Amino acid sequence: FQGEFPYHGEPSGVDNTASSFGGIMMYQIRDGKKMYERIKPPKPLYVVLANSGVTYDTALMDAEIEALIKKDAGFFYKRLNKTAEQVYALKAALTAGDYDAVGEIMTANHQLLIELNMSHPRLIELCERSIKMGAYGAKLTGGGRGGYMVALVKDLDMQAKIAGTFEKEGVPVITAELGLNPVDDVDFRILK
Numbered sequence: 001f002q003g004e005f006p007y008h009g010e011p012s013g014v015d016n017t018a019s020s021f022g023g024i025m026m027y028q029i030r031d032g033k034k035m036y037e038r039i040k041p042p043k044p045l046y047v048v049l050a051n052s053g054v055t056y057d058t059a060l061m062d063a064e065i066e067a068l069i070k071k072d073a074g075f076f077y078k079r080l081n082k083t084a085e086q087v088y089a090l091k092a093a094l095t096a097g098d099y100d101a102v103g104e105i106m107t108a109n110h111q112l113l114i115e116l117n118m119s120h121p122r123l124i125e126l127c128e129r130s131i132k133m134g135a136y137g138a139k140l141t142g143g144g145r146g147g148y149m150v151a152l153v154k155d156l157d158m159q160a161k162i163a164g165t166f167e168k169e170g171v172p173v174i175t176a177e178l179g180l181n182p183v184d185d186v187d188f189r190i191l192k
Contacts, residue, residue, distance in 0.1 A: 064117075104136075
């Protein structure tokens with residue numbers, strides 16, 4: 001957690017929580033309390049993460065968001081509220097195993113992030129290409145403005161196809177199967 005301060009300014013704790021406990025989770029901070037709820041999809045999810053090759057100092061994002069709110073608070077909060085709706089819709093779709101809906105929500109969320117100027121042309125390109133190759137959906141991951149995009153794909157064959165295409169072009173990729181074998185069997189936990 002301490003190692004995140006130089007990169008994020010004030011980290012939320014989501015990265016170290018996800019890497020410590022594994023699985024798929026919904027992470028929240030409410031009334032100063034950090035908590036997560038485990039999401040258990042009925043079948044595994046296959047993803048391709050592609051590195052845009054673009055770096056961005058996420059510690060700068062707070063000031064940019066504050067400037068956006070000052071410029072047009074209605075614009076910002078409308079998209080923030082839509083993102084909150086998407087989180088709960090995503091949780092329901094994951095729990096039901098409706099990966100078509102999961103992909104649609106991911107792509108719609110990326111569009112909101114584009115509208116908030118949090119994406120990057122390279123991330124947009126990688127997401128669009130993944131969808132054209134058959135991914136359910138794709139979006140940036142992390143703080144935005146660079147870094148990785150994540151695409152949800154149907155199966156291992158599609159995962160290999162998309163990853164292979166990007167790798168041939170020199171794009172660093174990571175493939176993963178998600179939703180299985182968390183380190184514990186806890187459904188909900190409040191963290192300190």
